[in-house]
Amino acid sequence: MIRQSLSPQPVGAKTETVNTADPVPAAVPKLSIDCVCRTFAAVGKQGSATVALENVSLDVREGEFVSIIGPSGCGKSTLLEIVGGLQDPTSGRILVDGIPTTGPGPERAIIFQTYALFPWRTVVSNVAFPLEVSKVPKAEREALAAEALRLVGLSEFRAHYPAQLSGGMRQRVAIARAFIRDPDILLMDEPFGALDAITRELLQEQLSTLHREQRKTVVFITHSVSEAVRLSDRVVVLGIQPGRVVGSFALPRTDEHSDLAQRERDYSDVRDELWNLLLKHGNTATFKISG
């Protein structure tokens, strides 16, 4: 059964939607985005400041996979960077396990669309980078890096350079690097956007598996409605100018429905709702028709 909010939420309201079959959620959400605003000051002779994000609030439960979807320029990446600690919000705060954050931390790992691998380092050296920064001893670093590479299936490529790998492989290295400090929260900024359709599907499967097995909390930004519906427990829609939450949809758990047809109907209901909301709030030219 799906509960969904059809109309834009009033500014400032939390938009958490509860699936009726859920167990009672934990008292403290794993990740809490609390009334975050982000304004960029006017540059030069530009008229006024740009409000990138306005009163965005979102609670994410432990182990939940939340996708954030929205038109280009709606502030999704800015929001992710704020959650990751790379930018400070103009107002509002980010809480992890109820504690406000001050900058980046080992419990949150970011994965970028362009992989962000250091081209002068080998695969294993890239994966071990976060541990190097934390001054972990070499033997331990190597063991953990080997394990992370095994997780993504790239052990034989440890001595290669990123330039020698395909896009999909580079992203898997980035995922291995993100996993190496065993973060609780994964922040992914359109991670499969630069890949071809086949690789994307394969990596979506692998991510789904990793998410289930490792029980990570994931915040996933995407342009693709079908990707969001396929991977997530919940999809949040961000509007544009200013960026604020305009809708939130929970998705049926796959183990709940034995009836495939019913499951398909539910998914397409959500897809339709998502599309309606996106068309209403954004620039249609920016969307891939892959739903």
Added chain:
Amino acid sequence: MTQADTILREPADLGDQASPARRRLADRRWQGVVSIAVFLLIWQLIADLRLVATFSLPPFTTVVAATYDLAKSGLLWSDVSVSLMRAAIGFALAIVVGIGVGLAIGWSGAASRWLSAPMEFFRQMPPLAIYPVFLLFLGLGLRSQIAMVFWGSVWPILLNTINGCQQVDTTLTKAARSYGVSRWQMFTKVVLPSAVPVISTGVRLGGTYALLVLVGAEMIGAQNGIGFLILNSQNTLEVPDMYAGILVLACLGLILNFVLLRLEKRITRWRLHA
């Protein structure tokens, strides 16, 4: 072989059908050798056929003979060695100062903002034009020559170093920041490695300028060296010697560039040169 096979074959594909000679011609190195040989042949022909006054342009063979004579008498080596020594000292100084100061300025955002205008100004000054300044301060002789080489070659190195430090891919710095790097770690683990290709290009450019400036300085204010050899030969009407000097200089430049290029490729192995 069917009709279809012949039609489908790419016209440009020499494949196994071409003769070994034709295939070799397609190899890039052979193309280089052959084209230079053709150029030398044309030179020889122009001179032998007296299309240009032999006095002004002796045949290639005469120039080679002159080079051989100079080499045998030891004059060539004494000039080359003194030139190389001057260039090497000036260039080495330029590398140390250029990279050292460049990194310091690259590290400090404020320094680069303040210093960029004066640096651009100084870099525009042609070294030969300010040679008289060096002569005033350091007199004629080794010191002013080295200073000239230094001035000529330091600017590309310095400016490329600063540029390299400032143009790091922002996604990389974001990723590094998300892992909590300190400022020093960011500089040594991200900025520096990222800047290496740009810096080494600057060094290669500096090397080219070093030789260039040196020859000019030797022509104006030296009693030996390749520049002196070239100009003096022209003055004393020993024209083949003049061309011999030019030829040797060109070869030195090629060798230097080749060595620096190989060094650059080794350092940036990770770039996967095509």
